[in-house]
Amino acid sequence: MTDCATCVVRNRAICASLNPAELAALGKMGRRQKVRAGQTLLWEGDGAPVVANVLEGVLKLVVSTADGREQIVGVVFPSDFIGRPFGKQSPYCVTAMTDAEVCIFNRGSFEEFAGNHPDLQQKLLRRTLDELDRARHWMMLLGRKSASEKVASFLLEMSERLAGQGCHTDTQAGFELPFGRQQIADILGLTIETTSRQLTKMRADGLLDLPSRREIVINDRAAMEMMAG
Amino acid sequence: MTDCATCVVRNRAICASLNPAELAALGKMGRRQKVRAGQTLLWEGDGAPVVANVLEGVLKLVVSTADGREQIVGVVFPSDFIGRPFGKQSPYCVTAMTDAEVCIFNRGSFEEFAGNHPDLQQKLLRRTLDELDRARHWMMLLGRKSASEKVASFLLEMSERLAGQGCHTDTQAGFELPFGRQQIADILGLTIETTSRQLTKMRADGLLDLPSRREIVINDRAAMEMMAG
DNA sequence: CGTAGTTTTGAACAACGTCAACGGCTGTGG
DNA sequence: CCACAGCCGTTGACGTTGTTCAAAACTACG
The missing domain is CATH 1.10.10.10 (Winged helix-like DNA-binding domain superfamily/Winged helix DNA-binding domain)
Incomplete structure (x- = not known):
């Protein structure tokens, strides 16, 4: 259980859409977790059992080939959301680049909660659309620059x-x-x-x-x- | 106004989440539009005034540099969604690769409608998450293959x-x-x-x-x- | 048949990758 | 405080991949 009142990203993360009662409900489902630099939170091809908000630190999303080449496909900062709701498996692995702290949720519970809280889901949609824009500009960089x-x-x-x-x-x-x-x-x-x-x-x-x-x-x-x- | 009853992508597009009454309401806001191969529907940096569902044909999303290099950052097929809801401007241009037909909506009206229909918004979220996964794998291709x-x-x-x-x-x-x-x-x-x-x-x-x-x-x-x- | 646009092919070149060695922090233990 | 080991970053020489430029072959279409 998480104490959202003291959360440093309270106003910036997707949780900002929730009123105090809703926040308390979500807080019961989440827990804070520290992650050391270099530690991996989610593996590529994993069942993607969790989603999380970043409270502190920086993490990378990495896709690898069979022969070990790596491409970083995303960098996440505090207040960003990580994980893959509504998906069978995580399409990339998530690793801390610095010591970090995240607020972590069971994916199933989070999905259910999100289904009942359209405002939260809209915030998540906006964030995902922003990420998609960023990814697509990054594609131009990778392909043509x-x-x-x-x-x-x-x-x-x-x-x-x-x-x-x-x-x-x-x-x-x-x-x-x-x-x-x-x-x-x-x-x-x-x-x-x-x-x-x-x-x-x-x-x-x-x-x-x-x-x-x-x-x-x-x-x-x-x-x-x-x-x- | 669009007749959704005859729509070929009725069950595959995000509209599949709507009941007949809701569908009628959305249908009133949309109109079908034919697009010839090579014609551009949305420009990069544009005010992004519209969003749409693809009914027929294939379109590309393109990002360009000042000196004319182009990178295709997305390819959309029938039942896919195009446009940038909740954004100030379109981050890429959308051009038909074949003759195509789309079901087009005013962005503002669509956003308002979506705000009142969580199921539609969730379908859009799922689709956006899928697109993001696809874009990120594509990044690995562009950067490392x-x-x-x-x-x-x-x-x-x-x-x-x-x-x-x-x-x-x-x-x-x-x-x-x-x-x-x-x-x-x-x-x-x-x-x-x-x-x-x-x-x-x-x-x-x-x-x-x-x-x-x-x-x-x-x-x-x-x-x-x-x-x- | 001729023309315009697209695709293929060839040769020379440039950018980036590879391999290898070196240099300079950083942290640790004497 | 110094010496040393290990890691990370830098630099150089060289090779490969993919680009560039040019021209020929093919296709579609009038």
Whole structure:
């Protein structure tokens, strides 16, 4: 059982559609769970027994081929929803990129609850439509953009999404990525070497600074947008 | 006003969730519209004034860069839903690949109707979740698969989806694609030349036959699945 | 038959991947 | 506090895949 009153994403997650009584009912079904960086919450092809809201941290959705190649197909932040309601199995695996905390529900119970709460279902629909838009733009990036365009697009999107999280709004230009080079490569459909070379080149061209492994400071946002294509 | 009683996708489209009275109400808001091959129904960045169900034909969802590169991010068949409810603007353009017919609604009216009909909204949610799964698998294809794997995956998926349409179920192996080489290339994130070469090579290897420009006959499905990765 | 559009084929090229070595943090234990 | 090991990121040389550019073959259609 979860105490929704103290929930940090109370107003941003899909739960925002519920009144106090409804929230209490849903809260009884959910429980908070901590997830360590690297730990996997849901496996690809799994029965997808749970759904969850992200309270804290960042998780990735990964699809793999039989021979071990990986593509990250989604990155989720606090207040985002994870899992696959109304489906037989999870089409991807969900792994924490940082230490994280989620509010977890049995999938069947959640589906039943959702069926009786149209407002919740509408919020979920809106979120899913947004995710679909994002996925489709990402498809354009994967299918048609060059390495430099990919990296530039990625940095711009991340700077926006991280700012949206309210984490590092102080300076809109600089931010800390919640993941390393290999994971950037898995997001962009590149190798780690190509990713690294592109970043190095951008630094050489004065487009950005790399104060530490995971920090990015965009010096020339206009040029970066130009480069993103 | 639309006569839903004669609708060919009555039982497969999201409208299947409605009872006769509700259907009559929705029918009053919709109208049938024919779309010629090549004609665009919705533009990228548009105000997205309409949503629709596909009655007949095949349409593509396209995202373009400023310099004219195109990526097809979705292909819709009869009974599929198109448009972007609850959004400010359409994130891609929707163009008919064959002559088509759609059942079209004003977006605002549709949203209001949906708000009062949770079952309809749930059907739409399920459909959107399915589309999202499909888009994410497609991302893996775009980001991590080789040209031959892309073409093989594409042919297998198309053979399944076209069979699902009930069009050409007679022989599960052979089917007619509703589009040409350039559009296959735009789906797979390849050039038309690479696509053509891969198909030619597969024919040389005996994996398939190409009786005419748009016909495909898969001879060795197992080998094709192997090749899809 | 001729023409326009599409597809196939060929040759040269560029971008990105692969393989391998190196460098520089980070954390740990002496 | 220093030394060292391990990991992650960077850099370089080279190979492969897919793109580009050009031209020929095919198809549909008047």
